Amino acid sequence: MKPATAHKRIEGVLSPVVTPFQRDLSPDAGRFVKHCRWLLRSGCAGLAVFGTNSEANSMSVEEKLELLEALVKGGVPAATLMPGTGHCALTDSVRMTREAVRKGCGGVLMLPPFYYKGVSDEGLFRNFSEVIERVGDERLRLYLYHIPPVSQVGISLGLIERLLKRYPGIVAGAKDSSGDWANTKAMLDNFKEAGFDVFPGSEVFLLDGLRAGGKGCITATGNVNPGPISEVFRNWRGANADKLQAGINVTRKIMQKVPMIPALKAVTAHFANDPAWKTVRPPLTELDPAQEAQVLAELKASGFSMSGL
Amino acid sequence: MKPATAHKRIEGVLSPVVTPFQRDLSPDAGRFVKHCRWLLRSGCAGLAVFGTNSEANSMSVEEKLELLEALVKGGVPAATLMPGTGHCALTDSVRMTREAVRKGCGGVLMLPPFYYKGVSDEGLFRNFSEVIERVGDERLRLYLYHIPPVSQVGISLGLIERLLKRYPGIVAGAKDSSGDWANTKAMLDNFKEAGFDVFPGSEVFLLDGLRAGGKGCITATGNVNPGPISEVFRNWRGANADKLQAGINVTRKIMQKVPMIPALKAVTAHFANDPAWKTVRPPLTELDPAQEAQVLAELKASGFSMSGL
Numbered sequence: 001m002k003p004a005t006a007h008k009r010i011e012g013v014l015s016p017v018v019t020p021f022q023r024d025l026s027p028d029a030g031r032f033v034k035h036c037r038w039l040l041r042s043g044c045a046g047l048a049v050f051g052t053n054s055e056a057n058s059m060s061v062e063e064k065l066e067l068l069e070a071l072v073k074g075g076v077p078a079a080t081l082m083p084g085t086g087h088c089a090l091t092d093s094v095r096m097t098r099e100a101v102r103k104g105c106g107g108v109l110m111l112p113p114f115y116y117k118g119v120s121d122e123g124l125f126r127n128f129s130e131v132i133e134r135v136g137d138e139r140l141r142l143y144l145y146h147i148p149p150v151s152q153v154g155i156s157l158g159l160i161e162r163l164l165k166r167y168p169g170i171v172a173g174a175k176d177s178s179g180d181w182a183n184t185k186a187m188l189d190n191f192k193e194a195g196f197d198v199f200p201g202s203e204v205f206l207l208d209g210l211r212a213g214g215k216g217c218i219t220a221t222g223n224v225n226p227g228p229i230s231e232v233f234r235n236w237r238g239a240n241a242d243k244l245q246a247g248i249n250v251t252r253k254i255m256q257k258v259p260m261i262p263a264l265k266a267v268t269a270h271f272a273n274d275p276a277w278k279t280v281r282p283p284l285t286e287l288d289p290a291q292e293a294q295v296l297a298e299l300k301a302s303g304f305s306m307s308g309l
Numbered sequence: 310m311k312p313a314t315a316h317k318r319i320e321g322v323l324s325p326v327v328t329p330f331q332r333d334l335s336p337d338a339g340r341f342v343k344h345c346r347w348l349l350r351s352g353c354a355g356l357a358v359f360g361t362n363s364e365a366n367s368m369s370v371e372e373k374l375e376l377l378e379a380l381v382k383g384g385v386p387a388a389t390l391m392p393g394t395g396h397c398a399l400t401d402s403v404r405m406t407r408e409a410v411r412k413g414c415g416g417v418l419m420l421p422p423f424y425y426k427g428v429s430d431e432g433l434f435r436n437f438s439e440v441i442e443r444v445g446d447e448r449l450r451l452y453l454y455h456i457p458p459v460s461q462v463g464i465s466l467g468l469i470e471r472l473l474k475r476y477p478g479i480v481a482g483a484k485d486s487s488g489d490w491a492n493t494k495a496m497l498d499n500f501k502e503a504g505f506d507v508f509p510g511s512e513v514f515l516l517d518g519l520r521a522g523g524k525g526c527i528t529a530t531g532n533v534n535p536g537p538i539s540e541v542f543r544n545w546r547g548a549n550a551d552k553l554q555a556g557i558n559v560t561r562k563i564m565q566k567v568p569m570i571p572a573l574k575a576v577t578a579h580f581a582n583d584p585a586w587k588t589v590r591p592p593l594t595e596l597d598p599a600q601e602a603q604v605l606a607e608l609k610a611s612g613f614s615m616s617g618l
């Protein structure tokens with residue numbers, strides 16, 4: 001393997017960046033780079049591009065590699081990037097992970113292969129192990145992506161233990177989108193001392209996570225509310241931390257009343273005054289007009305804004 | 310769209326062909342072509358390559374296109390092929406479907422995009438519609454792949470109705486791997502008159518399906534037991550049809566006691582005297598020795614063989 005270059009790991013609030021599409025459903029690199037730069041200006045420590053909220057699995061590997069290239073050329077520091085590189089196909093995961101490491105990305109966020117259900121931890125271990133061995137680069141920082149409500153295939157504590165033991169330093173942490181605080185807590189209690197960085201998949205658990213040894217969060221709502229969420233991270237030891245947390249919970253609750261991905265896009269479209277942002281790829285659909293009106297009205301009533309967009 | 314050339318649709322028993330891998334996990338085109346030719350010699354009317362049993366989602370689009378090319382070059386008639394071309398990514402589905410039509414494949418078997426769960430029929434309609442429109446070729450024969458136990462995203466009767474109405478002739482049928490006879494029967498009752506060809510996803514429903522207007526079956530076990538299963542199809546109106554059906558049910562039951570895909574490969578490896586056939590890609594794992602011994606012993610005791618392999 002290529003030797004490691006010591007670099008600081010990503011800590012703080014990461015946005016799983018929504019992907020803008022043109023009217024013909026092709027990825028819109030221009031809007032994407034612009035949005036990523038706004039997120040970093042607005043307080044995000046990192047960008048988990050190509051995640052669930054990015055409709056990443058609705059894009060081909062080629063489309064994602066082109067967007068990654070556009071980001072780096074567009075001045076987004078690679079060290080802030082934690083692209084999703086896990087696919088059903090082993091060879092796709094290897095290709096995408098290798099390219100992310102080559103570009104100097106701060107890490108990669110890897111889904112397990114998610115087509116076959118009820119697979120064994122041995123099979124999942126082999127998947128991650130094959131990717132790590134084939135990429136063969138000590139600079140790889142691999143974050144495991146646990147999102148059983150969507151992938152239906154999860155990352156067990158036993159699997160983490162085995163991977164951490166075999167690949168210390170490379171297996172760097174996890175995003176826990178189980179929505180189950182007990183699981184996040186168990187990841188932290190078992191592995192944080194081994195250098196395993198845990199990011200809850202919702203800002204609802206940001207403060208609790210930080211107090212239990214977590215490193216931030218990777219949250220959908222980070223796409224539209226990066227400033228206030230980052231404020232919680234920056235002030236989590238302060239006297240007003242709980243108050244700040246309560247504030248971001250309000251926004252989260254409003255967003256969660258409607259389908260999240262089209263809601264993020266509708267809100268961005270509104271505040272950027274750019275209706276093209278609403279476009280989603282099948283199998284997703286845009287919010288219907290009533291849902292869109294509701295979420296915008298409730299956000300405005302709460303004092304929400306997307307300044308500097 | 311390019312004009313249609315009238316060709317007879319595939320009817321009978323199709324095998325969702327298992328994909329052999331080399332020790333380094335790369336697809337083994339030589340063994341693949343050989344196995345496909347054996348299946349056709351042994352009674353299969355068609356080959357549903359790149360299905361669930363093929364570990365198709367564990368391969369990249371490029372790997373599948375290379376195998377498809379090898380098949381056609383290897384003398385497998387394209388008209389017998391019904392490759393799986395449905396992916397999570399719209400652009401992957403378009404690319405693979407377009408290539409299948411160009412090669413003259415008898416049809417394509419399309420999974421819905423399966424990452425996002427709980428998606429609407431509208432979103433799924435848009436997915437299939439985009440693929441059909443972008444491929445833009447009247448020669449396309451699209452079979453919908455309903456396998457909710459694995460994909461978790463299904464093909465509803467309402468979706469079929471809408472697609473059939475919009476794309477008559479192109480939307481050609483379905484493989485129903487729900488394992489729910491009531492659903493297969495409902496597909497038949499509602500759509501067989503509209504030229505919608507229904508293939509149950511297991512030979513257990515072969516005779517019942519044919520009697521209700523089905524066109525055959527597409528079944529995992531077709532990989533190892535193509536002769537006797539095809540016998541049921543050829544003799545389904547005969548006096549001994551039920552007896553033939555009971556015979557193939559015995560083999561199915563033995564196979565179902567252990568994980569199907571590695572079992573198909575272990576059985577092929579044994580009867581071909583070619584241990585390399587056992588190789589699976591992560592996240593799947595081979596049968597353990599006890600499972601392998603059990604399935605082989607029970608098959609032999611039942612009089613099972615794979616002649617001419």
